[in-house]
Amino acid sequence: MTTDPHPAEISLSPQTPTEFPAPLPTVTTTADATPASSPTRPTRADWGRIAIFGIPYAAFFLLGLVPASIIPQSWDLTTVNIAIDSVFLVMVLTFFWREFASTFSYLRTHPLLKIAVLFGLWFVVAVVQLVSRLAIYGINPPVAENQQLVIDALTSSRLALPFAFFVAVGVPLVEEIFYRHILIGKLSAYAPTWAVASISALLFAYMHCHQWQDMIAYLPISIVLTLVYVFSRKSVAYSWMFHALNNSIMVALIFAMQGA
Template sequence: MGIISTRTRLYRFNALDALAVAAYVGFTLYFSLAGESVERLMLQVFPEPATASYAVNAVFYASVGVFAAASAWRIVGRDFRILGTRPWFTLGMVPLAVVVMLIITAVFVGVIGGVQNSQNQLGIQGLLQHVPAWLMVPLLVILGPFVEEYLFRHLLIGKLSQYVNIWICCIVSTVLFASIHTIGREGLQLQALAPYLGMAVVLVGVYVWTGKNLMFSFLVHAAKNLLAVVLIYAVPADLLPS
């Protein structure tokens, strides 16, 4: 009974969850509706456009991340302890999950009929060309994946599934995760959606498969982003899409 009660408390929505969601949605809507004015304001503080864009993203994820970490620290500690009891499983399955993600993404791209870089992806590539790795890696490999796994897996599946069928939660998580990364000023483009759908399907799958282990899905997400960062830094700038 005590174990069940503890698990129920861990997966109960709280005020910090509400603050994290409000910060994420609020910042997203504000940047979507007033993005140009934000850019102009940041350019008054930072002379380089890339530095200004990096600062906006850092503030965005750090603001949400504070509430996410404060809410989920018990889950984080528990899940890391679980993974620590099976280190070889973790070391083997994380890269395997990334490989599966790449395969599924290729399938989605093939079915949809090609891929189109989203505004989000082009923005990241632009940052990676102008911002040093020691600044980008913490943002793209640690802070960003943690915030997104907390929101799209821990909240939308781990906690919401206490009230809604888990498969509905998985679908909602997948669709929202892919959509939030692709919708921009040009609207939602199906060909831009494909890579993020493949990514979301695997992240949802490993989260549910490991018994809602937030840190395992975080490690898979972080590993995929790290691979992307390494590849982009390794590819000459003149070969990247402009």
């Protein structure tokens, strides 16, 4: 047995390239990473803006910590309402305008269809409210106290037109920011959406009620507003459009009845 003194050399020429295994994908993990579908938790600055607006709003409208008895009887109630609504509207526009405007992006696709859906939902809510009240009260159902106050202001006050603007446009924006954008959009980072949405719907209806019977008038619209917000991928602009549509139709009907 002999050994070849000139063993064959291993060629590394381009004709016989050497294959190397593909590198493994790099996996980066962070302790505070959140899924893309999870809502972003508010920053400290966000909580500051929420507190400056939300605490006074909740104290005034939900908790009743500012009783109406402190307002002198000589003051015009419509003027007081316009002044209070103006303060909260300025706060909303100052703190949340960019977040509100950005959610109009929901209308980039099929805008006419989505607007038509709002009119259809309004009709459904109106029918549900009417049938519910007729079933409970009969052919002459009472008007909810909050609605009666609005009717009185729009039909007898010299500030009816400015008040109509706030009822139709300004107040819906303030309420949508608080009840939908904050209570659902922000707090859903800490609790299930269905839970905070249910709380939001109940609080919105409760805020408009002066007696428990008024829930019949406000709970349907509250539930639909909540569903509109959630199913529009939390577009507060879209829920505001539905809210403003509902209130604008109400204001138009009141003015039409007054003219008639």
